[in-house]
Amino acid sequence: MEIILKTDIKGLGYKNDLVDVKPGYGRNYLIPQGFAVLATGSNKKILAENIKQAAHKAEKIKTEAENIAEKVESITLEIKAKIGESGKIFGKVTTLQISDALAVHGIDIDRKKISINTPVDGAGEYIADVDLHREVKTKAKFMVVAE
DSSP states (O other), X not given: OEEEESSOBTTTBOTTOEEEOOHHHIIIIITTTTSEEEOOHHHHHHHHHHHHHHHXXXXXXXXXXXXXXXXXXXXXXXXXXXXXXTXXXXXXXXXXHHHHHHHHTTOOOOGGGEEOOXXXXXXXEEEEEEEOSXXXXXXXXXXXXXX
């Protein structure tokens, strides 16, 4: 089943992408939630017109994302966590904490665009992936320190 995405969906595609999905996933989840529309002939024409009109805006957004990526790469965030005597942390470091730490530096990034791929199990330096744009991805360094 061919659909047109209305929003970015992690693991599937980005806004205005034409993707193939299983019919049940499209009809029962994506379309009712408003994340996608059926890729009919008229919807494809509307999509082509929207893409044509948004081409110059897209370049501006990409440039802004690249500027934010440079800022993110240049700083090392400090995340405070409770750490036991054995060196392990209580709880875990979340993407919300990283997003908040970036906001302190004046960088506003949604927590859904941040992912931590390595387990954070103690004090030290870690790296989180940040997906700013379909073509701009960066890494954010953060230090976990004791409270």
